[in-house]
Amino acid sequence: MSIIELNGLEVRLGNRLVLDGLTGELRGCSIGLLGPNGAGKSTLINTLLGFHPSSKGTASVFGLDTYRDRAQIRRQIGYMPENDSFIGNMSGVHFVRYMAELAGLPSRQALEHAHEALFYVGLGEVRYRKVNSYSLGMKQLIKLAQALAHGPKLLILDEPTNGLDPIARQRMIQLINEIRKEGSVHLLISSHLLRDIDETCDEVLILKRGRIAELCNIEAERRSNRSFMELETVGTTEKFSSSVRELGCECASFAGGRIKLVIPDHIEVRDLYVVAAQQGVQIRRMNQRRDSLEDIFLRAMDTESDRPPHVGV
Amino acid sequence: MSVYKHEYRAYSGTVTPAWTRVLVVARYGFAEAWSSKITIGLLIVCLVPPLVALFGIYLANNPLARALIGNAGPRTMGVDANFFFGVLQVQSWFAVVLASWIAPRLITFDLADNALPILLSHPISRFGYILGKYLVLFGMLSVVTWVPGLLLFAYQTYSSAQPWAMSHLQIAGGFFVGAALWIALLSILGLALSSLVKWRGVATGIIFAGVFVPAGIGAIVSGVLRTKWGFLLNLPFMMSLLWQRLLGAKGVFVSQVSLNNEAIVIMLVLVCLLCAAILNKRIRAREVVRG
Numbered sequence: 001m002s003i004i005e006l007n008g009l010e011v012r013l014g015n016r017l018v019l020d021g022l023t024g025e026l027r028g029c030s031i032g033l034l035g036p037n038g039a040g041k042s043t044l045i046n047t048l049l050g051f052h053p054s055s056k057g058t059a060s061v062f063g064l065d066t067y068r069d070r071a072q073i074r075r076q077i078g079y080m081p082e083n084d085s086f087i088g089n090m091s092g093v094h095f096v097r098y099m100a101e102l103a104g105l106p107s108r109q110a111l112e113h114a115h116e117a118l119f120y121v122g123l124g125e126v127r128y129r130k131v132n133s134y135s136l137g138m139k140q141l142i143k144l145a146q147a148l149a150h151g152p153k154l155l156i157l158d159e160p161t162n163g164l165d166p167i168a169r170q171r172m173i174q175l176i177n178e179i180r181k182e183g184s185v186h187l188l189i190s191s192h193l194l195r196d197i198d199e200t201c202d203e204v205l206i207l208k209r210g211r212i213a214e215l216c217n218i219e220a221e222r223r224s225n226r227s228f229m230e231l232e233t234v235g236t237t238e239k240f241s242s243s244v245r246e247l248g249c250e251c252a253s254f255a256g257g258r259i260k261l262v263i264p265d266h267i268e269v270r271d272l273y274v275v276a277a278q279q280g281v282q283i284r285r286m287n288q289r290r291d292s293l294e295d296i297f298l299r300a301m302d303t304e305s306d307r308p309p310h311v312g313v
Numbered sequence: 314m315s316v317y318k319h320e321y322r323a324y325s326g327t328v329t330p331a332w333t334r335v336l337v338v339a340r341y342g343f344a345e346a347w348s349s350k351i352t353i354g355l356l357i358v359c360l361v362p363p364l365v366a367l368f369g370i371y372l373a374n375n376p377l378a379r380a381l382i383g384n385a386g387p388r389t390m391g392v393d394a395n396f397f398f399g400v401l402q403v404q405s406w407f408a409v410v411l412a413s414w415i416a417p418r419l420i421t422f423d424l425a426d427n428a429l430p431i432l433l434s435h436p437i438s439r440f441g442y443i444l445g446k447y448l449v450l451f452g453m454l455s456v457v458t459w460v461p462g463l464l465l466f467a468y469q470t471y472s473s474a475q476p477w478a479m480s481h482l483q484i485a486g487g488f489f490v491g492a493a494l495w496i497a498l499l500s501i502l503g504l505a506l507s508s509l510v511k512w513r514g515v516a517t518g519i520i521f522a523g524v525f526v527p528a529g530i531g532a533i534v535s536g537v538l539r540t541k542w543g544f545l546l547n548l549p550f551m552m553s554l555l556w557q558r559l560l561g562a563k564g565v566f567v568s569q570v571s572l573n574n575e576a577i578v579i580m581l582v583l584v585c586l587l588c589a590a591i592l593n594k595r596i597r598a599r600e601v602v603r604g
Contacts, residue, residue: 046601049434071331071436079434088426089345101337102435104328113324132426146431151323184323 001063002027003154003186004048008057011040011047018043020210021057026188028203028217030180033190034297035207041190042082044207045156048188049079061154075104078147082158082190084139086146088132092123095131096146103150110149117149118142121175137168144175148185155179157189161196169196176200198293206300214300221296229288231272233257235281243275257284334437338445339452345422346415346449355414356456359407363461366400367468374472392469397484398562400462402553405495408454409524412496415453416503417516419446424599425511433600443504443592450500459492487559495552498581505588508595524548541570545580 002025011019019040035041046052048061050070059066061073087095093114100110100117118127121141126134131142140160147155160176161169177200179185191197197204198218206214233240234257241253250262261272269288276283329337346352372378373392390396423429433442466485470478478485506523507516531546544550550570555577556562 042601051433051601071438074434074436075328077434079431081430081434083427083430085427085429085431087422087428089348089422098337098341099431099435100324101329102334102432102437104331104334104436105324106326106329109324109326116322143431149324151325 003031003062004188005060005063006057007059009047009054009059010056011043011052012055013043013052018210019047019054022059022207022210022212023057024205024212024215026203026205026215028186028201029183030176030187030189030201030203032197032201032204032218033188033207034192034194034197034204035213036301037192038209039207040210041207042158043210045079045158045188045190048073048156049077050074075150076153078150078152078155078185080140080143080147080155080157080160082162086131086139086142089130091128091130092118092134092142092145093127095142096127096149099146100149103152105150113149113151114145117145120148121145122171136163137165137171140164140168140172141175144172148179152185154186154188157187159191160189161191161193173199194293194297204293204296206297208301214296216296218293218296229261229263229269229286231259231261231283231287232285233259233276233281233283235276236279237281240276240279240281243279244272247271247275331436334435335441335445335448338437338442339448342419342446342449343452345418346453349414349418352415352418355411356453359404359411359457360461362403362407363400363465366396366465369396370465370469370472374469374474392473393481394484394487394560394562397462397466397488398556398560400465401458401488401491401556401560404458404462404492405549405552408458408496408499409521411457412450412454412499412503413517413520416450416500416520417507417513419449420504420507421511421513421516424508424595427599429596429599430601433596439593439596439600443596446504447500450503451496454496454499455492458496459489462488462492483559483561487556487561491552491556491559494555494581498548498552498585501585501588501592505591505595508592535570541572542576544570544572545576548584551577551580 004026006022006024006026009019009022010017022044033041033044043052047054047059048066050066050073053067062076064073066073087098090098093111096114096117097107097110100113101107105113115124115127118124121144123138123141123145126138131139134142140162144157144160147157157176161172164172173196176187176189180187180200187200189197189200202219203217204214205212237253237257237259241251241259244251244259244261247267248264249267252260254260263269263272269286272286273283275281369390370392372382373390423432429442433439437445463485466478466481466488502523503520506519509519510516528547528549531543533543534546535541535543551572554572555574558574
């Protein structure tokens with residue numbers, strides 16, 4: 001079953017068309033949402049939360065219409081907004097408990113889960129301090145704690161590493177990966193930072209000017225391109241090349257002992273070393289080039305108009 | 314087992330009914346309002362006039378007490394519609410002060426901390442959120458208006474020598490309806506005006522201005538155009554006319570100007586609709602993160 005399903009979704013804010021005919025199914029455990037400023041990422045998140053009605057088409061989360069069934073959807077969603085958003089005058093535990101109660105937990109259970117969520121994100125020691133006395137990193141973490149406290153099925157994280165120092169960022173990425181590995185919660189992570197998405201997501205939706213520029217499974221995309229390799233060798237390069245061809249690789253030799261290879265799935269890198277040793281060739285440099293998320297993103301930005309109207313992963 | 318030894322686990326128990334989320338907002342709103350010592354101080358001050366009125370009722374019904382303080386006459390004062398009209402007028406002004414203190418605490422904190430995107434991403438509607446806050450303000454203002462008024466009525470009923478309550482039921486009904494109308498209006502006005510700014514002090518000032526400035530403008534309009542309709546902008550004046558009629562009080566609030574009930578009710582409804590529109594616009598504008 002798809003987590004999020006977009007069917008010709010069009011959203012207008014005033015007279016401005018912000019989302020333009022988004023169609024696709026998102027099924028991944030952790031979905032990255034990428035796009036330049038003004039691409040419509042926040043509008044898509046707000047639409048999924050039921051804040052904006054669609055002017056055309058539909059969007060559904062867990063099979064529920066995002067606008068009509070928004071109360072039901074919000075019960076199953078934990079949302080961590082991009083900007084500072086909290087009640088500064090409350091203590092951390094009081095704030096998370098309040099949010100858990102709003103999500104539908106009875107008062108006693110809300111308190112218990114608030115404590116647990118705060119310990120889980122690493123704010124256990126400061127949970128009785130007022131939220132407005134927290135550092136920026138702590139404020140990000142308490143937003144995550146309140147999003148987790150009621151046990152959502154889908155966690156929407158809008159720029160979770162925004163403004164964090166490298167250590168705090170690492171901690172946040174680690175937490176997200178822990179949640180992802182735990183498996184009971186699906187994640188939708190919006191970020192400008194490709195690295196964050198790369199480290200935490202298995203599927204990516206790239207938006208550009210309100211349209212889907214790319215929707216792909218990151219791992220599958222990488223796998224399809226991972227066999228591209230550049231070698232620098234010293235020795236009998238021609239002989240080595242022909243032996244590698246016999247293994248089943250596509251191979252092109254260049255001056256200075258440079259060789260470019262496309263390796264089929266059944267060939268491992270180790271096999272190349274074995275052949276090189278047999279031929280008495282030294283491999284001085286090996287560059288296994290993989291399609292990075294950056295490549296996928298840049299390609300999506302260039303070729304958005306060429307993509308088919310319906311995409312699914 | 315201590316909580317800190319627990320691992321995080323998703324909640325899988327039963328959830329509360331959707332309508333109770335309004336009460337959650339109200340409960341936390343009450344906690345916020347009561348967390349200030351100034352709120353407690355103001356409430357105590359607001360209850361001083363009813364205590365004075367209580368003493369007045371005691372004296373009015375107790376010849377021995379009157380004799381002890383040197384007044385041997387039959388009655389120091391009459392406990393009638395005029396008496397309760399006076400109590401209602403005094404308490405209504407205290408209600409304005411209390412509303413101007415509490416309403417900003419309920420709304421402006423949320424606005425200043427940009428809490429609405431997080432609050433409203435939970436299964437509670439904009440209407441539910443405002444209703445929760447409204448209940449807090451209405452409840453707090455009830456404590457200083459109709460609740461002490463009806464307690465005074467009950468005490469007068471108890472201490473009067475002759476049967477009193479049945480012949481004065483209009484006072485109880487009028488007091489309740491009049492006070493409820495005023496605090497209902499004051500609550501929505503307080504919340505709407507508080508939603509206009511992020512600073513609590515400014516919001517308090519705006520609420521006072523919201524009561525007095527239109528009254529001043531109304532007086533100018535009436536004076537310049539020689540019409541009585543300018544008084545429709547004067548909320549305290551309109552309410553006084555309404556209370557007088559509801560309580561059946563005569564001769565206390567004498568004015569050359571008289572507005573009919575329909576005009577007053579229409580004006581009050583318009584004010585409420587305007588406040589609801591302001592609240593809707595302000596909350597809607599801040600419920601999402603713009604990006």
